[in-house]
Amino acid sequence: MAFLPRIMQAKKTVSRSVSGLAKSVPKGYFAVYVGEEQKKRFVVPISYLNEPSFQELLSKAEEEFGFDHPMGGLTIPCREDIFINLTSCLNAF
Numbered sequence: 001m002a003f004l005p006r007i008m009q010a011k012k013t014v015s016r017s018v019s020g021l022a023k024s025v026p027k028g029y030f031a032v033y034v035g036e037e038q039k040k041r042f043v044v045p046i047s048y049l050n051e052p053s054f055q056e057l058l059s060k061a062e063e064e065f066g067f068d069h070p071m072g073g074l075t076i077p078c079r080e081d082i083f084i085n086l087t088s089c090l091n092a093f
Contacts, residue, residue, distance in 0.1 A: 033075045034083040041073075044087060051090055057083075 025031050028046055033039040048054040057076050064077045076083065 031073050033073055034078060035080050036077070039075065040080055042083070042087070048087070048090060053086055054090065057086070 025043055029043050030046060031041055031043050033041055049058075057078060060078065061074065061076050065075055
């Protein structure tokens with residue numbers, strides 16, 4: 001339950017950041033920016049917000065950026081290859 005406030009805040013951030021991008025983000029998905037130096041945009045299912053491994057990434061994003069993200073969307077501070085590996089595992093379920 002400790003992640004519930006973070007999830008709610010992330011959902012609010014996602015809503016604000018993608019409201020202008022609704023045409024490019026399908027319903028049930030949201031955009032995140034991933035990378036250490038060069039940020040790459042990924043569109044991921046909202047269901048990821050319920051996954052403990054994704055919640056851990058949200059915690060790291062909160063520690064680094066709060067919920068004021070420099071890219072205007074949710075920015076996740078991890079290497080792109082790690083993010084791709086994680087989402088591949090989540091997609092397998």
